[in-house]
Amino acid sequence: MSLDTVEHAAETPDTEQPWKELGLKEDEYARIREILGRRPTGAELAMYSVMWSEHCSYKSSKVHLKQFGEKVPANDAMLVGIGENAGVVDVGQGYAVTFKVESHNHPSYIEPYQGAATGVGGIVRDILAMGARPVAVVDPLRFGAADHPDTRRVLPGVVAGIGGYGNCLGLPNIGGEVVFDACYQGNPLVNAGCIGVMKHEDIHLAKASGPGNKVILYGARTGGDGIGGVSVLASETFESTGPAKRPAVQVGDPFQEKLLIECTLEIFREKLVAGIQDLGGAGLSCATSELASAGSGGMRVELDTVPLRDSSLSPEEILMSESQERMCAIVEPRHVDRFLEICEKWDVIATVIGEVTEGSQLEIFWHGEQIVDVPPRSVAHEGPTYHRPFARPSWQDALQADDAGKLARPANGAELREQVLKLVASPNQASKSWITDQYDRFVQGNTVLAMPEDAGMVRIDEKSNLGVAMATDGNGRYAKLDPYTGAQLALAESYRNVAASGAKPLAISDCLNFGSPEDPDVMWQFAEATRGLADGCLELGTPVTGGNVSLYNQTGETAIHPTPVVAVLGVIDDVTRRTPVAFAEEGQLLYLLGDTREEFGGSAWSEVVHQHLGGMPPAVDLGREKLLGEILISGSRDGMIDAAHDLSDGGLIQAVTESCLRGGKGARLVVPDGLDAFTFLFSESAGRAVVSVPRSEELRFTDMCGARGLPATRVGVVDGDEIEVQGEFGIPLGELRTAHEGTLRDLFA
Amino acid sequence: MTSRIGVVTFPGTLDDQDALRAVRVAGAEPVPLWHRDKDLHQVDAVVLAGGFSYGDYLRAGAISRFSPVMETLIEQARAGMPVLGICNGFQILTEAHLLPGAMLRNNHLHFVCRDQKLRVENARTAWTSDYAPGQEISVPLKNMDGRYTADERTLDELEAEGRVAFRYLDGNPNGSLRDIAGITNAAGNVVGLMPHPEHAVEPLIGTGRTDGLGFFTSIIKKLVNA
Numbered sequence: 001m002s003l004d005t006v007e008h009a010a011e012t013p014d015t016e017q018p019w020k021e022l023g024l025k026e027d028e029y030a031r032i033r034e035i036l037g038r039r040p041t042g043a044e045l046a047m048y049s050v051m052w053s054e055h056c057s058y059k060s061s062k063v064h065l066k067q068f069g070e071k072v073p074a075n076d077a078m079l080v081g082i083g084e085n086a087g088v089v090d091v092g093q094g095y096a097v098t099f100k101v102e103s104h105n106h107p108s109y110i111e112p113y114q115g116a117a118t119g120v121g122g123i124v125r126d127i128l129a130m131g132a133r134p135v136a137v138v139d140p141l142r143f144g145a146a147d148h149p150d151t152r153r154v155l156p157g158v159v160a161g162i163g164g165y166g167n168c169l170g171l172p173n174i175g176g177e178v179v180f181d182a183c184y185q186g187n188p189l190v191n192a193g194c195i196g197v198m199k200h201e202d203i204h205l206a207k208a209s210g211p212g213n214k215v216i217l218y219g220a221r222t223g224g225d226g227i228g229g230v231s232v233l234a235s236e237t238f239e240s241t242g243p244a245k246r247p248a249v250q251v252g253d254p255f256q257e258k259l260l261i262e263c264t265l266e267i268f269r270e271k272l273v274a275g276i277q278d279l280g281g282a283g284l285s286c287a288t289s290e291l292a293s294a295g296s297g298g299m300r301v302e303l304d305t306v307p308l309r310d311s312s313l314s315p316e317e318i319l320m321s322e323s324q325e326r327m328c329a330i331v332e333p334r335h336v337d338r339f340l341e342i343c344e345k346w347d348v349i350a351t352v353i354g355e356v357t358e359g360s361q362l363e364i365f366w367h368g369e370q371i372v373d374v375p376p377r378s379v380a381h382e383g384p385t386y387h388r389p390f391a392r393p394s395w396q397d398a399l400q401a402d403d404a405g406k407l408a409r410p411a412n413g414a415e416l417r418e419q420v421l422k423l424v425a426s427p428n429q430a431s432k433s434w435i436t437d438q439y440d441r442f443v444q445g446n447t448v449l450a451m452p453e454d455a456g457m458v459r460i461d462e463k464s465n466l467g468v469a470m471a472t473d474g475n476g477r478y479a480k481l482d483p484y485t486g487a488q489l490a491l492a493e494s495y496r497n498v499a500a501s502g503a504k505p506l507a508i509s510d511c512l513n514f515g516s517p518e519d520p521d522v523m524w525q526f527a528e529a530t531r532g533l534a535d536g537c538l539e540l541g542t543p544v545t546g547g548n549v550s551l552y553n554q555t556g557e558t559a560i561h562p563t564p565v566v567a568v569l570g571v572i573d574d575v576t577r578r579t580p581v582a583f584a585e586e587g588q589l590l591y592l593l594g595d596t597r598e599e600f601g602g603s604a605w606s607e608v609v610h611q612h613l614g615g616m617p618p619a620v621d622l623g624r625e626k627l628l629g630e631i632l633i634s635g636s637r638d639g640m641i642d643a644a645h646d647l648s649d650g651g652l653i654q655a656v657t658e659s660c661l662r663g664g665k666g667a668r669l670v671v672p673d674g675l676d677a678f679t680f681l682f683s684e685s686a687g688r689a690v691v692s693v694p695r696s697e698e699l700r701f702t703d704m705c706g707a708r709g710l711p712a713t714r715v716g717v718v719d720g721d722e723i724e725v726q727g728e729f730g731i732p733l734g735e736l737r738t739a740h741e742g743t744l745r746d747l748f749a
Numbered sequence: 750m751t752s753r754i755g756v757v758t759f760p761g762t763l764d765d766q767d768a769l770r771a772v773r774v775a776g777a778e779p780v781p782l783w784h785r786d787k788d789l790h791q792v793d794a795v796v797l798a799g800g801f802s803y804g805d806y807l808r809a810g811a812i813s814r815f816s817p818v819m820e821t822l823i824e825q826a827r828a829g830m831p832v833l834g835i836c837n838g839f840q841i842l843t844e845a846h847l848l849p850g851a852m853l854r855n856n857h858l859h860f861v862c863r864d865q866k867l868r869v870e871n872a873r874t875a876w877t878s879d880y881a882p883g884q885e886i887s888v889p890l891k892n893m894d895g896r897y898t899a900d901e902r903t904l905d906e907l908e909a910e911g912r913v914a915f916r917y918l919d920g921n922p923n924g925s926l927r928d929i930a931g932i933t934n935a936a937g938n939v940v941g942l943m944p945h946p947e948h949a950v951e952p953l954i955g956t957g958r959t960d961g962l963g964f965f966t967s968i969i970k971k972l973v974n975a
Binding site: 160163164167168169170253254255256258259346347436437438439440441442443444445446447448459462575576578749 | 760761763764766767770771800801803804805806857859860861862863889891893945947948950951953954955956
């Protein structure tokens with residue numbers, strides 16, 4: 001068959017096209033025809049189908065996401081908001097920080113190693129495309145049941161992929177999470193976050209302006225990986241000369257990405273680009289249409305100049321290919337030679353593939369014949385919008401009525417002891433060092449805090465000791481019980497973790513992982529969670545700078561727990577004031593900050609001891625979270641606290657266990673008046689932290705808490721080599737360590 | 750005069766900035782060197798930093814040893830110039846036959862990143878003289894291919910000549926033969942090890958220890974006294 005040119009398409013209006021196979025709805029196809037005034041060519045159809053997909057167009061989610069742009073707290077740190085590759089915030093001293101979390105869930109289930117690896121690669125290029133030097137990565141991960149045979153396939157592959165790719169890039173991996181729950185069995189969540197740093201004046205935007213400017217594609221050659229659905233089209237339009245099946249999951253080459261990073265940073269230093277965009281989902285279709293759309297509109301691309309790994313690729317496949325490690329830059333003609341010279345220095349292939357034109361159309365040619373002639377905005381920014389129906393699920397009330405308060409509690413000290421050991425050894429509460437020890441956390445020599453600390457922290461200026469911190473959190477169990485509260489709890493926990501490290505929370509990115517938007521139950525969860533998050537951000541004063549939505553995380557009719565993952569970014573003026581989690585000084589006093597109530601709905605205890613999920617999640621009080629944050633930051637800055645650990649899943653005993661093991665010191669705990677030992681140890685009330693205070697600072701610290709109205713209760717002392725709960729039980733550190741640190745190794749090593 | 754210590758960047762080198770910083774923190778002038786440039790720019794010593802030069806494709810360090818900078822470096826090292834190879838740098842030194850043996854994939858087949866205790870077995874080399882013989886230090890370890898291996902005869906020779914410079918303590922992290930973490934050549938100017946002293950030169954950063962600083966103060970003293 002011959003090439004499906006624009007001219008040919010205009011002459012053959014009745015040609016049957018595989019729009020359905022490409023995932024377009026009938027009315028969407030009709031709209032494309034209306035926009036173009038003719039049927040689309042095969043290449044145009046490919047572009048629209050991928051750009052109008054859920055993944056690229058957010059068509060089901062955007063009516064809800066717009067709250068993040070409407071409920072914006074007064075915050076003068078925001079330099080670039082939602083809509084660019086990643087948001088940018090001011091962290092002072094002329095520095096700006098860009099950060100974002102994205103999902104690579106589905107590919108990681110199909111092919112765990114490459115799926116996870118390319119997830120890291122993609123988010124790093126997003127950050128790079130803003131003009132920033134990537135300085136750290138984090139990885140929030142969720143898997144099926146820890147003892148399920150398929151988890152043994154998925155988890156080691158994902159971890160090796162993140163390590164194999166990230167370690168080769170020279171970016172420290174400083175945080176993230178690992179959660180197990182049977183609901184993720186067929187849908188592991190592999191989210192990846194990255195932080196980048198730049199000077200204010202170096203912010204780059206994805207925009208193609210200035211007619212005559214050159215479009216340069218640089219990085220890896222384009223291959224047939226990640227093409228997925230478009231093969232349908234290729235096989236219908238073209239003689240099938242190439243390989244019939246191509247991998248749907250992209251294959252990464254971290255070495256190429258490392259060169260791309262260094263090469264791009266050198267290009268930025270010499271100020272050679274007018275606009276830049278990374279190639280990720282939807283490849284060249286996305287990069288060219290977004291660059292052109294954000295600029296004046298006109299762009300002409302000679303598609304046959306794109307360097308290929310496989311010469312049999314069709315133009316549609318080249319447009320759709322998601323081959324990794326590629327970037328697209330808009331460069332003034334006078335800078336082109338120098339641009340190419342820097343690429344040559346780093347052994348990076350660079351090709352001028354087109355130029356910005358006077359017009360308003362994106363035009364793509366294949367050996368001189370025109371195969372695309374579209375208004376770029378219609379591809380990139382004017383995709384369909386759905387108002388999907390949503391309704392509170394019929395089972396929600398029964399779930400919330402199934403109160404965890406009625407579960408049998410331990411009757412005595414011996415039972416408490418047994419349940420503590422069971423809790424700290426359970427896969428979700430156990431040490432994750434078997435996983436995190438496979439990631440390089442030291443490279444670049446700026447890592448101040450990394451796992452298992454509450455937040456990761458890196459220094460960004462060696463002279464002033466300015467630093468940034470990040471934590472990611474999300475609790476699908478809480479969100480299942482109540483998505484609005486669950487999303488706010490994720491935000492609150494992440495905020496608290498950053499504050500516990502001594503950094504001031506500034507802004508957030510989110511990764512919203514949900515089931516099918518076509519299910520009204522799921523859509524309700526999504527609507528509630530986004531509303532909760534937007535309201536929460538408004539109250540805490542931390543704007544949403546950007547993020548990612550991952551839908552269709554379900555197996556058959558069963559969706560995953562709604563899982564909004566929140567990444568909070570914080571700033572610390574002097575990293576030497578950071579607060580670690582380790583209880584390292586004998587004799588220091590342990591204070592519990594905040595109020596402890598009987599809150600066990602969705603708790604780790606209810607899961608580990610009773611395999612129960614029901615009731616209401618802990619209540620949220622964001623005003624209290626803010627106050628707690630201020631106390632933690634002041635305490636750190638003024639030397640009043642030497643260690644702090646937020647309290648979240650697993651409650652106080654989990655936090656104390658981690659802090660004691662980290663510092664190699666025991667603790668003697670006393671159950672405070674008005675609480676029973678069980679509630680004291682296992683409650684998951686929000687807005688709490690435990691801190692270690694030097695005796696010399698006790699008065700100053702308690703005075704500060706009293707003056708600010710934050711309850712601070714003395715609950716013990718750092719001492720000895722066991723954790724003792726007076727009058728109840730004691731557990732030697734060695735026994736705790738064996739229980740806490742052996743679990744993952746035994747399951748996966 | 751300040752000593753000039755070069756740090757080579759190959760494509761895929763990752764810890765070059767850290768090594769340059771360590772040189773600076775110790776008080777010498779750091780000089781970035783480029784793999785395509787044969788000229789060593791009058792440096793007094795060279796550090797080959799960690800990373801995955803050329804993606805570790807083929808074999809860790811196997812391609813780097815043929816780069817232009819290595820031609821000059823090999824010649825100079827044989828003539829007595831101090832060279833320290835860290836991690837991938839150690840792998841390059843063995844590929845270049847400046848040090849005997851080779852590194853295999855870790856016996857547990859995973860990348861390992863942890864704080865590692867070492868004993869300084871030879872405190873007479875150009876890079877270890879600031880340590881006491883037998884001193885125990887902790888520095889980060891992070892690698893995929895860190896299992897030192899050599900034939901029995903070579904190992905016996907290394908032991909007999911005191912050329913095992915560092916040994917792992919409190920658990921061998923990768924299956925290295927005889928717990929060897931690093932070795933030196935007979936002259937003591939070329940030293941290679943898998944752990945990363947350049948990550949342990951500042952309090953608060955990394956593990957919070959400065960046990961690695963001695964490598965850099967050792968060489969500076971040697972160069973100043975030369």
